[in-house]
Amino acid sequence: MKIVLLRTWLTNIGNGFIDKGAQTILRKAFPDSEIIEVSGYPNFTAGRKDTGIFPTVQNKLSNKLLGNSRPDQSYLDRTINVSEYIDADLAVLPGCILYDHVIEKYSNVLQSLKDRDVPIVLLGVGGGDYQPKTQRYVKSFLREIEPIGMITRDSNAYNAYKSDVDNTYDGIDCAFFINDWYEPPETEHNFTVLTFDKIDEPKKLSYKSDIIRTDHFPFEQPHGTLWKKVKKMRKQSPFYKEDNIFVSDSIKDYLFFYSNANVTHSDRIHACLPTLAYGNKAKFWFDTPRGALFDKVLDEDIHTNQVRLDEDKVDRLKSEQVEAIQNIVSEM
CATH class of the missing domain: 3.40.50 (Rossmann fold)
Incomplete structure (x- = not known):
């Protein structure tokens, strides 16, 4: 077929x-x-x-x-x-x-x-x-x-x-299923991943490890309006002022960080989701109807807690x- x-x-x-x-x-x-x-x-x-x-x-x-x-x-x-x-x-x-x-x-x-x-x-x-x-x-x-x-x-x-x-x-x-597609290399480095493309990075977060900041929106939108391009530049400017920032055209690069993170904090569903798929903790910081995809696989509220998947249930x-x-x- x-x-x-x-x-x-x-x-x-x-x-x-x-x-x-x-x-x-x-x-x-x-x-x-x-x-x-x-x-x-x-x-x-x-x-x-x-x-x-x-x-x-x-x-x-x-x-x-x-x-x-x-x-x-x-x-x-x-x-x-x-x-x-x-x-x-x-x-x-x-x-x-x-x-x-x-x-x-x-x-x-x-x-x-x-x-x-x-x-x-x-x-x-x-x-x-x-x-x-x-x-x-x-x-x-x-x-x-x-x-x-x-x-x-x-x-x-x-x-x-x-x-x-x-x-x-x-x-x-x-x-x-992303963890069945690719097994990233492991690292001895200890870090937390922050991925915030829609809202500002929460000020109340505390960290006990190094921080990696990833951007899920790395490509310029073709033929976009001038207003959207201006908004994008305004949005990204705080990101590029931070330390340990990461942007790539390879999804495997992102999976390396999510599979090795202690925890991922993000307003992106698909930063939290692969982190969970690789057995790590995540917390989701954005209110959207799309977040309903977490309901079936999680026993706790990912909006209020750092959660981990029940691997047997997901399998x-x-x-x-x-x-x-x-x-x-x-x-x-």
């Missing part, structure tokens, strides 16, 4: 942990399959260009300068994706994709797969929020692409959309996730 794994985009390092976790699930479930990873980054850049500063003015200006013969067509409509050229037996899209930010950029790709009768599975998926407007948008999308199955990453997503997709399972985030949930996608595909 030839499987196309539809990655989103690595502008956020955490997306890489989801992608590699999804790859691991597929290898466990279908060890004899060929897995082809395809990036959604082309669609991301086109979508950002369609929604930049005054996009109508931008498009008209570029149409005039470039002599575009189809001035009413969006950049997304003119963008191609590698998946459109692969004769696959199955397409899998993982991650936090159940909201407009991803759907509007990936809809053309998924429609192309559907038109070619390639079955689609949504794996370890959730949404940015579950407001009525968002749910109406997502439900319309699910009816349009008709995935053959869906495994959610939190119970909120499962309860919101279980009636819209056949073969729906209440699962966990794909990044909980059971991971096995169930592998079996769930096997069941979905067996009914294909």
Whole structure:
């Protein structure tokens, strides 16, 4: 079986942990399959260009300068994706994709797969929020692409959309498989990791070890608005004034720190999550509906305590996730 794994985009390092976790699930479930990873980054850049500063003015200006013969067509409509050229037996899209930010950029790709009768599975998926407007948008999308199955990453997503997709399972985030994908080298150094991209680093934290400060947003957003670029520069300036800062284009580099941390404090879910997956403690400092993915795997509140996973419990949930996608595909 030839499987196309539809990655989103690595502008956020955490997306890489989801992608590699999804790859691991597929290898466990279908060890004899060929897995082809395809990036959604082309669609991301086109979508950002369609929604930049005054996009109508931008498009008209570029149409005039470039002599575009189809001035009413969006950049997304003119963008191609590698998946459109692969004769696959199955397409899998993982991650936090159940909201407009991803759907509007990936809809053309998924429609192309559907038109070619390639079955689609949504794996370890959730949404940015579950407001009525968002749910109406997502439900319309699910009816349009008709995935053959869906495994959610939190119970909120499962309860919101279980009636819209056949073969729906209440699962966990794909990044909980990241420790099965890569085993980082160990170090004798003793450190705590801080990853704060959204809020200021909490002042009340106390440390009994060295501090490593990582940034999960290392890449410039292509075609972003001037305002967003200014906000990004303002946000990052305090980070670059601190000691022991770390930015990399390699997800393995980040996993080295999370797998060796005494504890990770972060406003990023996917800084806490890999730390937990490697058996270490983490505390999450941001209030978001996405944080519901911790509920099934933790017995304590990660917002108020430094917590650690019950490895036996998570191993059971991971096995169930592998079996769930096997069941979905067996009914294909």
